[in-house]
Amino acid sequence: MAQESVASATSHVAHEGDEHNTKNMLGPLLCWAVVFADIGTSVYYTPGILYKSVQGLAGFFVFLTMTVFVLLTLKYAEVTHRYPQGGGVVTVGAQALNPWFGALGGMFILVDYFLTASISSLSGIQYLNVVIPSLTPYILWVTVAVVILLGMLNWVGISESAKVSLVGAIIAFVSDIAILVTVFSHISFGQFLELFPKMFANQSLTGLALLTGFANAFLAFSGLESISQLSPVMKRPHKKVAGQALFLVVITIGLTSPLLTLFSTLLLPQYVANDATSGQIISLLAGNWGNLALQIEVAISASALLVFASNTAIIGAYHVFMALSRMGFLPEVILSRNKLRGTPHFSIALATFIPVAILIAVNGNINLLGDMYAFGLLGAFTLTCLGLDVVRTRDWRKAIAARKRQANLAVSATQSNGSNQIGAADITSTHDLQLSHVEPVNNIQAPTSNGTAKQLQEVQKETRGWWFKIDYVLGILTTLLVTIAWVTNLIFKRDATLFGGSITIVGMAIAYIYHTRSSKVTGRVVVPVVVTRVEERMPNSILAVLKPGDEENEAVIHSAINNNDQHRPVVFLYLSDHKPRTQVPRMMEIVDPYLEDEQARSSFGKAESAALKAKLPTRKYIYIQGGPEVATRVWQMLHPHDTIVAADNNERLKDINPDRIRYEVTPEGKVAHLLKRW
Incomplete structure (x- = not known):
């Protein structure tokens, strides 16, 4: 089974709130010194x-x-x-x-x-x-x-x-x-x-x-x-x-x-x-x-x-x-x-x-x-x-796919009664490509037509350029040479x-034993989960929205997994209210708000544990600091077939426009299914 959790991690790093205090950050000379x-x-x-x-x-x-x-x-x-x-x-x-x-x-x-x-x-x-x-x-x-x-x-x-x-x-x-x-x-x-x-x-x-x-x-x-x-x-x-x-x-x-x-x-x-x-x-x-x-x-x-x-x-x-x-x-x-x-x-x-x-x-x-x-x-x-090398290969493939989609959009626009305007949904689709080499400030960005088109054009230009191809080949060569050195030392050292x-x-044995034992402890499920960004449209997917302190989170998780007879990809979105630190991190410190958010890690751990038991083939985990408006933007980017939220949170997602709403009562609580045909 393949867990889809391989893109750029949450990038809303802890010092963003104090970004203006640049005197405490390291420039090229100090980085060189270290x-x-x-x-x-x-x-x-x-x-x-x-x-x-x-x-x-x-x-x-x-x-x-x-x-x-x-x-x-x-x-x-x-x-x-x-x-x-x-x-x-x-x-x-x-x-x-x-x-x-x-x-x-x-x-x-x-x-x-x-x-x-x-x-x-x-x-x-x-x-x-x-x-x-x-x-x-x-x-x-x-x-x-x-x-x-x-x-x-x-x-x-x-x-x-x-x-x-x-x-x-x-x-x-x-x-x-x-x-x-x-x-x-x-x-x-x-x-x-x-x-x-x-x-x-x-x-x-x-x-x-x-x-x-x-x-x-x-x-x-x-x-x-x-x-x-x-x-x-x-x-x-x-x-x-x-x-x-x-x-x-x-x-x-x-x-x-x-x-x-x-x-x-x-x-x-x-x-x-x-x-x-x-x-x-x-x-x-x-x-x-x-x-x-x-x-x-x-x-x-x-x-x-x-x-x-x-x-x-x-x-x-x-x-x-x-x-x-x-x-x-x-x-x-x-x-x-x-x-x-x-x-x-x-x-x-x-x-x-x-x-x-x-x-x-x-x-x-x-x-x-x-x-x-x-x-x-x-x-x-x-x-x-x-x-x-793996990430670069995925980026290249996504760039090619995005160019094909853009070409199809252009053909569709030409054939639509001479109209020169592309619909809102199509504009959103150009945001499918958010490559991790584009250094982000937030986990996602608003799908505006101008900003998105510009980013897409820049990415396409970069992947078409000679330097990208040269760098890609040199990267594979570097991996080969370093691997040869490592294998040589494994044999002769x-x-x-x-x-x-x-x-x-x-x-690794300690990690596996701890992981196995933790997964069996009720309420303390600890399954390794890596968060990802919104990267591409998933029009046949299920979006499960989780919130901190929400008693219905388990109901949302189980509903997303149990109502998935067609084995649709499931995206678990956690909207965090965890406040990032304002102080500048220490040198050598690994700063990731998700790793510091115990509630989010626990919720994703439970979701991953349930997904493994159900043999769910494809799932993504998205961690974002924000409110309902962020969930709306994720919905616009993903184009999910079913968006599952706690029933009490349904009205807060005002900008989500489903074709119909279906309610489900589960042993863990009541959830709402916001269904949409795109």
């Missing part, structure tokens, strides 16, 4: 880890993987403006494929966050060890203490600041450039060019070596997913801001990461091959080709930025835990907040102590952590890319597969 502060830290530990598997070819593989990284940024920029509520792979998987793929994406990104927190904090203390050599025997336990301290700070409620990220990112980028300038001041351009054949001097590049090296080098670009988590706090338009921010990311990472990896692995092989110094290689590169002052500066700045990246991972992890709980996949206890600080202590504890357990389990072995890293990172990349696979299996 992402670079995450991706930019990878260069501090990647050369040492990568050298263990590919030796002098580390720089070559980072250069090679950089091309796929650029393609990935195009897809993540689109994810950012398609899904302004944030959530990254969780939201993409749920919206594009199925709610359970959202849970799977959540498990992937949690594995990524756990290892980011572990490896970044450990690498940060290793760089601090350059300045404080006496830390050497205690690096592991100092790292554990730092992670626990970060967890305590989050429990207290100290939030991350993009402005602090900006300072750290600028310092890190300037330090990286200073190292490159220093190295280039000591070698000629000819000597620099000689480094490239030197990479291949003692190693043969076989097909298998090319495949495994390519897959391993993705470690150098971990952190890209953080851009999609910034959507709720990003200035509008998301498409422009995310595009500019990621352009800066590509330039700054492209200038630093491949060259620093190349220099550190070829100019200091004696250090990068040594386990004791490989985790400090960028600082040692600065000291060997510059001076002690530069070495210390790089060590301190790297240490601070790595610890900062570890904190970002903890924040991201506990927000994912909370989102999965709100979606009905994890126990509600995860959402509990302590009375003293109002912070989600269970989520924070999980996000803190799992990385601590990982650090202790591997005994502070950063190379082993690097080997374990690939599963969650590449799994999240793959699922995000696949989900976006045993530790990563065992660790990541175990976490994912355990997490």
Whole structure:
């Protein structure tokens, strides 16, 4: 059975009410800072880890993987403006494929966050060890203490600041450039060019070596997913801001990461091959080709930025835990907040102590952590890319269908006694196409003729353009390349597969058990449901209108399902009075009014549970904040055959013009059927 819940999620994000307060939202520079502060830290530990598997070819593989990284940024920029509520792979998987793929994406990104927190904090203390050599025997336990301290700070409620990220990112980028300038001041351009054949001097590049090296080098670009988590706090338009921010990311990472990896692995092989110094290689590169002052500066700045990246991972992890709980996949206890600080202590504890357990389990072995890293990172990349390809394909098909309908309307208008006017119902039909790449402000828009026609023309023009087709093909190529890298790591990175696979299996098992048990509890039905927008006409459908606190909601649900002998598509519309928050969300927070509306989630959960029992093949769930006038607009767009409402609410839908009204008395209450032949 196919659940039709795959389009763009409710986009009336919580900060809409405070949109005028743009000074607290992130522009391109601050978004760049947050992402670079995450991706930019990878260069501090990647050369040492990568050298263990590919030796002098580390720089070559980072250069090679950089091309796929650029393609990935195009897809993540689109994810950012398609899904302004944030959530990254969780939201993409749920919206594009199925709610359970959202849970799977959540498990992937949690594995990524756990290892980011572990490896970044450990690498940060290793760089601090350059300045404080006496830390050497205690690096592991100092790292554990730092992670626990970060967890305590989050429990207290100290939030991350993009402005602090900006300072750290600028310092890190300037330090990286200073190292490159220093190295280039000591070698000629000819000597620099000689480094490239030197990479291949003692190693043969076989097909298998090319495949495994390519897959391993993705470690150098971990952190890209953080851009999609910034959507709720990003200035509008998301498409422009995310595009500019990621352009800066590509330039700054492209200038630093491949060259620093190349220099550190070829100019200091004696250090990068040594386990004791490989985790400090960028600082040692600065000291060997510059001076002690530069070495210390790089060590301190790297240490601070790595610890900062570890904190970002903890924040991201506990927000994912909370989102999965709100979606009905994890126990509600995860959402509990302590009375003293109002912070989600269970989520924070999980996000803190799992990385601590990982650090202790591997005994502070950063190379082993690097080997374990690939599963969650590449799994999240793959699922995000696949989900976006699915959405793009649907959009293309809808654009083609809309053009055909528009052509048919034009023919009908020409044949209707020379009339140049199209009827109101036909005008409404041009609103069938609301593609999710058009960044919406509200869940639906009024079906006005001018605005709708303009939107439709713009969408049709975009899908006809060469860039859409090129982007579509490049997107599929990106998915293929990332999938190859992930599958390669699944096969050849045993530790990563065992660790990541175990976490994912355990997490999905917990989600399934909780889902199954919750579905059996009377009045507390929790079935994963993903909401959608109005996207297309459904003239043979049933529209079931639900309202908060309405005792007849169950009557409406059961009537929509039980009076469906012809297996019509059913659209469950929830008109919410849930007030969105007015404060600007925190960084990395997943902001979706539907997930925060317990009554709506409960009503949709009951509807989905009943639909599953009745084996209803097609259903949609639409969540909108508004009153009866919104239901009227949905009715005009869908063209449903039967609109079912609680009998008491019938008169409130004044602008719905049914052909006839039929009343039904059910055990749960009385409902009205507003029947219409279009």
